[in-house]
Amino acid sequence: MKALYSLLAACTLMLAACSDNKPVELYNNKAALPSSPKYNLDGLKVITSFVNKTKxxxxxLYGNDLALKAAIEGNKIIAAKEVFTLVTWKQQDDDHWFGAKIPSDVESVEVIKTASSGNNVAVNYEQLEGRNLDLKTDTSGQAERIKYILGQKPSVLP
Structure with a gap:
C-alpha cells in the first residue's frame, strides 16, 4: 500500500512539472482601444454587449445619457445630441479559462451622433476599422448599420 501511495505521489509531481513554458500575460493588452481623436468614450455608459459566434x-454598445435614456425607454424617435458608439473586437481563446473567449484586436468602432437641423434631426455615422481605426469610406450599408445599432435593447440591470 505504501508503494502505491509513493507511486501516486511521484506521478502527481511529474504531471505538475509539465509545462509549455509559454509566458502568461495577466492583462489583455491586445483588446485595449488606442487613444484617438476620431472617437471619445469619456462619459459614455454601457448600454449593452453581445457576442456574434458566427463571426x-x-x-x-456605449451611449451618452440621452442615448441611454432613449434605449431604456424604448424610444423609436431619434432625438438630438444622442451619441452611440459600438466597439467590436475579434475574439481569442482565454489562456486562463479553458473554453472561454475574450476580446482580441479591435475590429471596428462605429459612432452615431445626432444633431438638430432645423425641425429635423441629422444623423452622422462613421465607421473606423482596424487597429489604426482608419475611416471607412465605403458608405454602402450605413442605413442598415444605423438601424441595427439603434435597435439594440439595453441590458437589464438589477
Whole structure:
C-alpha cells in the first residue's frame, strides 16, 4: 500500500512539472482601444454587449445619457445630441479559462451622433476599422448599420 501511495505521489509531481513554458500575460493588452481623436468614450455608459459566434466577435454598445435614456425607454424617435458608439473586437481563446473567449484586436468602432437641423434631426455615422481605426469610406450599408445599432435593447440591470 505504501508503494502505491509513493507511486501516486511521484506521478502527481511529474504531471505538475509539465509545462509549455509559454509566458502568461495577466492583462489583455491586445483588446485595449488606442487613444484617438476620431472617437471619445469619456462619459459614455454601457448600454449593452453581445457576442456574434458566427463571426467570432464581441461587441459593446456605449451611449451618452440621452442615448441611454432613449434605449431604456424604448424610444423609436431619434432625438438630438444622442451619441452611440459600438466597439467590436475579434475574439481569442482565454489562456486562463479553458473554453472561454475574450476580446482580441479591435475590429471596428462605429459612432452615431445626432444633431438638430432645423425641425429635423441629422444623423452622422462613421465607421473606423482596424487597429489604426482608419475611416471607412465605403458608405454602402450605413442605413442598415444605423438601424441595427439603434435597435439594440439595453441590458437589464438589477
Amino acid at each position: 467570432g466577435t464581441a461587441s459593446t
